[in-house]
Amino acid sequence: MNRAGRCIRVSVLGTAFTALACTSALHLPAVIDVIPFRLIHGLIVVPVYIRDAGPFPFVLDTGADPSVVSTEIVRMMRLRVTPRSYPGFGVGRQALTVRGTVLPGVRVGQIRSRWVRAAVVDMTRWTMATGVSVHGALGYDWLRHRIVQIDYAERILRVLRYRPRHERLAPGRRRVVVMRFRLARYPRMPVVRELRIQGRTLPAGIDTGSNLTFVVRRDRLRARGIPVFMQEREPQTVYGYRGKAVLYRARLADCAFGPFFWRLLDVYVVDPEHDPRPGSRERVVTIGNGFLSRFRVTLDYPERTLVLARGEDAASGPGISPPQ
Numbered sequence: 001m002n003r004a005g006r007c008i009r010v011s012v013l014g015t016a017f018t019a020l021a022c023t024s025a026l027h028l029p030a031v032i033d034v035i036p037f038r039l040i041h042g043l044i045v046v047p048v049y050i051r052d053a054g055p056f057p058f059v060l061d062t063g064a065d066p067s068v069v070s071t072e073i074v075r076m077m078r079l080r081v082t083p084r085s086y087p088g089f090g091v092g093r094q095a096l097t098v099r100g101t102v103l104p105g106v107r108v109g110q111i112r113s114r115w116v117r118a119a120v121v122d123m124t125r126w127t128m129a130t131g132v133s134v135h136g137a138l139g140y141d142w143l144r145h146r147i148v149q150i151d152y153a154e155r156i157l158r159v160l161r162y163r164p165r166h167e168r169l170a171p172g173r174r175r176v177v178v179m180r181f182r183l184a185r186y187p188r189m190p191v192v193r194e195l196r197i198q199g200r201t202l203p204a205g206i207d208t209g210s211n212l213t214f215v216v217r218r219d220r221l222r223a224r225g226i227p228v229f230m231q232e233r234e235p236q237t238v239y240g241y242r243g244k245a246v247l248y249r250a251r252l253a254d255c256a257f258g259p260f261f262w263r264l265l266d267v268y269v270v271d272p273e274h275d276p277r278p279g280s281r282e283r284v285v286t287i288g289n290g291f292l293s294r295f296r297v298t299l300d301y302p303e304r305t306l307v308l309a310r311g312e313d314a315a316s317g318p319g320i321s322p323p324q
């Protein structure tokens with residue numbers, strides 16, 4: 001009898017302790033750290049420390065897999081690189097061969113990582129062409145276990161323990177839009193299936209490493225019989241990790257993204273040879289900061305959830321017609 005009584009007491013005490021621990025966890029603040037960033041030519045640039053050296057400017061790039069580091073940092077930090085090289089992917093026409101490395105002791109704000117995998121890329125030409133001096137990109141290896149909130153208006157990046165309650169509301173609200181995403185096979189970029197063009201649902205990649213609005217693959221649209229209305233015959237030049245790429249401005253009719261709808265949507269059209277990333281088969285459209293910056297964007301990688309919180313004029317601006 002006494003033995004049974006002891007068992008009951010231990011069980012009750014254990015339950016109470018577990019409940020107390022869960023209650024304490026719920027009262028922890030949602031925000032782990034707040035990291036200021038600069039928005040340079042539409043790119044999110046954050047200060048990164050490696051072995052407490054720095055800060056080095058890195059782009060926050062959801063389309064980078066793995067992360068990227070410049071050859072200059074590798075030489076300065078005397079980091080080891082893989083003996084074998086492998087083909088590198090990205091926007092551009094030039095062949096790109098990279099080697100791998102591991103960035104030790106990475107710190108962004110107060111967020112520390114013991115190591116981050118990275119591809120070593122010579123970013124000299126990219127910096128000269130774009131005018132943006134950066135030493136790398138924080139990509140999937142840094143993001144994969146985190147919840148990050150990009151506040152474009154305040155120019156701050158929040159790293160969260162959990163998403164705030166108002167961001168867990170069901171999709172369909174005008175102010176807060178919640179979408180599920182999956183990861184493309186390579187690069188492991190968030191891909192949502194909330195984009196509809198002329199009634200067809202198309203996969204769209206979320207790419208914070210792009211300062212454009214909507215970039216569409218010409219061949220993928222043709223395969224689906226979707227007409228493209230070209231606006232300008234003169235190409236526009238952009239620069240990626242593989243050098244120069246050519247885009248054309250165009251318009252697509254009857255487009256919807258979540259609850260937003262456009263009769264005519266201004267887009268950029270890219271040919272497949274200028275964006276040969278293998279994941280291009282899994283996404284027809286890439287959505288960059290040109291559109292995302294109208295929102296406060298939360299990327300919840302553990303739960304594979306994208307949240308867009310917007311203001312009165314969130315979906316209006318240069319290059320985007322207001323939704324109807």
